[in-house]
Amino acid sequence: MANNAASFALGTSGLITPAQSKMTTISSYLDIRTDGWAKQYLPELYEQEVEKYGNRTVSGFLRVIGAEMPMASDQVIWSEQGRLHLAYEGQINPVTGVVDTITGIDSGATEAHAVRKGATVVATVNGVVFKALVTAGAETSTSQLTIRPYNAENVDDISGIAVDDNQVIKFFVYGSEFKKGTDSMTESIEPNFLSLDNRPMIIKDHFEISGSDAAQIGWVEVTGESGQTGYLWYLKSEGDTRTRFEDYLEMAVIESEKASGTNVFSSVTDAPAGSEGLFSAIESRGLVSSNMFESAETGPETLSDFDILLKELDKQGSIEENMLFLDRDSNLAIDDMLAGLNPNITGGLGFGVFNNSEDMALNLGFSGFRRGSYDFYKTDWKYLNDKSTRGNIGGIQGVLVPAGTSSVYDQTLGKNIRRPFLHVRYRASEADDRRLKSWVTGSVGAATTGTDKMEVHYLSERCLVVQAANNFVLFKG
Numbered sequence: 001m002a003n004n005a006a007s008f009a010l011g012t013s014g015l016i017t018p019a020q021s022k023m024t025t026i027s028s029y030l031d032i033r034t035d036g037w038a039k040q041y042l043p044e045l046y047e048q049e050v051e052k053y054g055n056r057t058v059s060g061f062l063r064v065i066g067a068e069m070p071m072a073s074d075q076v077i078w079s080e081q082g083r084l085h086l087a088y089e090g091q092i093n094p095v096t097g098v099v100d101t102i103t104g105i106d107s108g109a110t111e112a113h114a115v116r117k118g119a120t121v122v123a124t125v126n127g128v129v130f131k132a133l134v135t136a137g138a139e140t141s142t143s144q145l146t147i148r149p150y151n152a153e154n155v156d157d158i159s160g161i162a163v164d165d166n167q168v169i170k171f172f173v174y175g176s177e178f179k180k181g182t183d184s185m186t187e188s189i190e191p192n193f194l195s196l197d198n199r200p201m202i203i204k205d206h207f208e209i210s211g212s213d214a215a216q217i218g219w220v221e222v223t224g225e226s227g228q229t230g231y232l233w234y235l236k237s238e239g240d241t242r243t244r245f246e247d248y249l250e251m252a253v254i255e256s257e258k259a260s261g262t263n264v265f266s267s268v269t270d271a272p273a274g275s276e277g278l279f280s281a282i283e284s285r286g287l288v289s290s291n292m293f294e295s296a297e298t299g300p301e302t303l304s305d306f307d308i309l310l311k312e313l314d315k316q317g318s319i320e321e322n323m324l325f326l327d328r329d330s331n332l333a334i335d336d337m338l339a340g341l342n343p344n345i346t347g348g349l350g351f352g353v354f355n356n357s358e359d360m361a362l363n364l365g366f367s368g369f370r371r372g373s374y375d376f377y378k379t380d381w382k383y384l385n386d387k388s389t390r391g392n393i394g395g396i397q398g399v400l401v402p403a404g405t406s407s408v409y410d411q412t413l414g415k416n417i418r419r420p421f422l423h424v425r426y427r428a429s430e431a432d433d434r435r436l437k438s439w440v441t442g443s444v445g446a447a448t449t450g451t452d453k454m455e456v457h458y459l460s461e462r463c464l465v466v467q468a469a470n471n472f473v474l475f476k477g
Contacts, residue, residue: 059250061325061381067420068435068462070428076465077197086189087172088113092125092147093165094156097135100144101166112142114189118178121147123171128160133177139186147171200427200463201275203252207241211443211452238456242438245458249436251383253424253464254278275463278422279396285469287312290476292330292397303371306337309400309473310372316470319402321375326398327384327391330475334378338369400473421471426462434461 090102136146256277444454
């Protein structure tokens with residue numbers, strides 16, 4: 001007797017492709033080609049789904065280095081302390097000793113200085129370092145000042161400094177000196193601080209399935225990253241949707257950007273304002289290194305190349321412990337650099353070092369090392385390697401994140417508190433917690449509407465707070 005069962009075709013790629021909403025579609029089932037079931041003997045069917053991509057989630061970065069804290073406002077504001085010591089760069093006339101076009105070491109823009117008469121400075125012009133006394137400072141002009149060297153009548157009299165006007169000078173205040181019987185220091189220096197803010201963004205996702213399809217039993221046992229198992233396709237897709245949304249929660253605070261005034265969003269109805277993500281915060285307020293890790297072959301070949309990074313960290317506050325989250329090439333480049341420190345490794349492999357021996361599997365990977373006064377712990381960042389995320393786009397080789405906490409003034413609490421350098425703030429109150437909300441509507445289970453379908457909604461409202469971004473490093477390639 002002939003079997004007239006319908007035949008099912010597979011997509012051109014040969015892959016099982018469950019749809020994201022209506023799950024009982026042709027491409028949702030196994031490859032049962034023409035006459036697949038119209039045979040005397042049924043084909044052998046594997047019930048277990050093959051996990052060909054392993055663990056597909058890319059989240060986990062913030063779980064390692066961050067924290068999550070509730071807030072009740074539309075905006076989070078914090079302040080960061082300024083430099084304790086005064087250091088500037090400007091243009092000097094070596095004959096008169098007048099310094100103008102003064103810029104702060106952090107701002108890079110012309111600004112009023114706070115160097116007062118009687119201050120003593122260490123200065124350098126054309127590579128020549130000398131000590132000088134400020135004879136006219138902020139009390140007479142906040143756009144220029146006048147200095148006189150201790151070991152010469154004028155700056156141009158110092159060997160190695162030309163008479164030419166508008167030479168670059170760098171200087172910092174190391175103290176003060178006054179003659180007997182003179183008045184005290186005039187003017188006072190007010191502490192400088194930087195006020196920063198960020199806004200939470202609302203992230204949403206949605207899954208739905210008709211009431212009829214919710215009762216349909218699938219043919220393949222499936223599993224997912226969240227641990228769900230079973231024979232119902234819609235359970236698989238609902239679990240995947242939730243796992244995908246959890247990835248979005250992390251990727252959003254890493255990649256997000258604030259919309260500027262000239263952004264195209266300004267002409268879009270109900271457009272969001274954006275939020276400052278990790279990459280954006282480091283690019284605007286932190287350290288950016290270009291092509292430090294070009295590849296495993298052309299990365300930092302010696303520690304002296306890596307020491308350039310240490311010198312930049314020295315200028316910013318010297319956080320002792322730091323974590324490196326790197327892509328594959330950058331991680332291998334550091335491994336090769338450290339392995340090359342073994343003098344017996346020339347052209348081969350050295351045993352008896354780095355806990356390696358001929359009787360064990362050779363370990364050429366390094367999880368951490370210390371250089372100078374800094375400890376570095378490194379790891380692969382799956383987000384930068386995965387082909388479906390940054391691994392396909394490129395542009396980012398890794399980030400350096402300081403470990404520990406910082407002390408900041410929280411305007412909501414009205415006091416100084418210690419917070420991780422990197423943490424997430426989410427909207428929450430006694431009435432509603434928006435850290436990660438999910439709710440079900442429709443006619444399946446406990447019916448809430450007359451629509452014959454089940455809908456699962458996901459929502460979160462959050463933003464990332466990057467404190468002391470000057471201690472972070474973004475490696476761009």
